[in-house]
Amino acid sequence: MSMNVAPESTPERQAYYDKIGAHNLSALWTVFRDIITGEPTSECQPHLWRYDELRSLLLEAGDLITAKEAERRVLILENPGLKGMSRITTSLYAGLQLVLPGEVAPAHRHSQSALRFVIEGAGAHTAVGGERTYMQVGDFVITPSWQWHDHGNDTSEPMIWLDGLDIPVLKFFDASFAESFGADEHPISRPAGDSLARYGQGLLPVDYKHQSLNSPIFNYPYDRTRDALHKLSESSDWDPYHGVKLRYVNPVTGDWAMPTIGTSMQLLNKGFSTKPYRSSDAVVFVPVEGEGRTRIGDRIVEWGPRDIFVVPSWHWVSHEVSTDSVLFSYSDRPCQEKLGFFREEHSAQ
Numbered sequence: 001m002s003m004n005v006a007p008e009s010t011p012e013r014q015a016y017y018d019k020i021g022a023h024n025l026s027a028l029w030t031v032f033r034d035i036i037t038g039e040p041t042s043e044c045q046p047h048l049w050r051y052d053e054l055r056s057l058l059l060e061a062g063d064l065i066t067a068k069e070a071e072r073r074v075l076i077l078e079n080p081g082l083k084g085m086s087r088i089t090t091s092l093y094a095g096l097q098l099v100l101p102g103e104v105a106p107a108h109r110h111s112q113s114a115l116r117f118v119i120e121g122a123g124a125h126t127a128v129g130g131e132r133t134y135m136q137v138g139d140f141v142i143t144p145s146w147q148w149h150d151h152g153n154d155t156s157e158p159m160i161w162l163d164g165l166d167i168p169v170l171k172f173f174d175a176s177f178a179e180s181f182g183a184d185e186h187p188i189s190r191p192a193g194d195s196l197a198r199y200g201q202g203l204l205p206v207d208y209k210h211q212s213l214n215s216p217i218f219n220y221p222y223d224r225t226r227d228a229l230h231k232l233s234e235s236s237d238w239d240p241y242h243g244v245k246l247r248y249v250n251p252v253t254g255d256w257a258m259p260t261i262g263t264s265m266q267l268l269n270k271g272f273s274t275k276p277y278r279s280s281d282a283v284v285f286v287p288v289e290g291e292g293r294t295r296i297g298d299r300i301v302e303w304g305p306r307d308i309f310v311v312p313s314w315h316w317v318s319h320e321v322s323t324d325s326v327l328f329s330y331s332d333r334p335c336q337e338k339l340g341f342f343r344e345e346h347s348a349q
């Protein structure tokens with residue numbers, strides 16, 4: 001059922017509104033239909049960033065400022081409907097970060113949670129809570145809230161990754177805290193690969209008691225994710241709306257890998273077209289391999305590897321691919337599910 005029209009304004013009513021305004025009050029009936037909408041009405045717009053353009057602009061920043069001086073040398077992907085707000089969707093942030101050979105991005109921590117999705121380069125590292133991981137293209141890496149983290153690149157090539165953070169969520173709650181460690185690197189207390197061995201093999205330390213809201217695995221390597229998708233694609237499991245789609249999970253709880261951001265990877269094979277689907281979470285997509293076109297409401301974006309595109313809340317989305325394609329995606333779905341208002345719809349045709 002749609003909502004009725006707003007009550008008319010009369011001179012008497014307007015005078016009343018002016019009067020109550022002076023008391024820091026306003027009348028709900030003048031704004032009701034704007035704040036309680038029948039469906040999501042987002043300022044967030046569908047948009048695609050081409051990697052070629054992003055890359056050359058980011059490398060230009062490499063000549064302007066060091067990672068150390070910048071703290072983080074990042075270009076923020078600003079949704080064209082949310083300019084100046086440091087947002088790719090209403091609730092999430094995205095940026096493209098460059099760490100040049102020999103550089104460090106100094107240790108700090110903050111209440112915002114971050115994901116890294118590796119786009120280009122091989123073997124630069126990030127350290128989280130005393131463990132380093134050496135990153136490869138397609139790896140999904142978690143920096144949980146309030147964990148010390150720093151990055152470094154001891155390779156001979158630039159390293160570029162996408163940062164996804166819940167910055168607008170923390171802003172909404174006015175719960176942002178941050179501090180610098182005071183040195184480039186936080187001390188290392190465990191060898192690289194420790195978390196994956198301990199928590200990422202279908203095994204857990206026998207007396208392990210889980211305390212964090214995040215997965216204890218902090219790097220989900222692409223080669224494993226890719227193998228899983230391809231293995232599944234041989235047998236069955238082709239969902240008409242998602243192809244073969246897996247979500248990254250916390251192996252202890254089965255919940256999403258991060259408390260505020262949901263991450264997934266999907267395979268669509270050559271010639272596959274997905275049926276229209278929509279959901280109340282705006283989604284950021286990063287194709288890793290392949291080529292295709294995605295209809296987002298009445299827009300169509302054509303994408304290739306390493307492009308980045310965004311689907312706003314409640315927009316019908318369908319993908320069509322011309323070669324085998326693998327797409328990473330992230331959204332605020334875990335927040336919406338926990339709070340009980342996540343919605344999705346699968347079209348009949």
Ligand code: 1HN
Nearest residue numbers: 072074095110114149163165
């Ligand atoms: C941050 O800590 C990183 O650690 C990247 O690489 C981007 C954007 C806002 C706030 C903190 C990083 C960030 C950030």
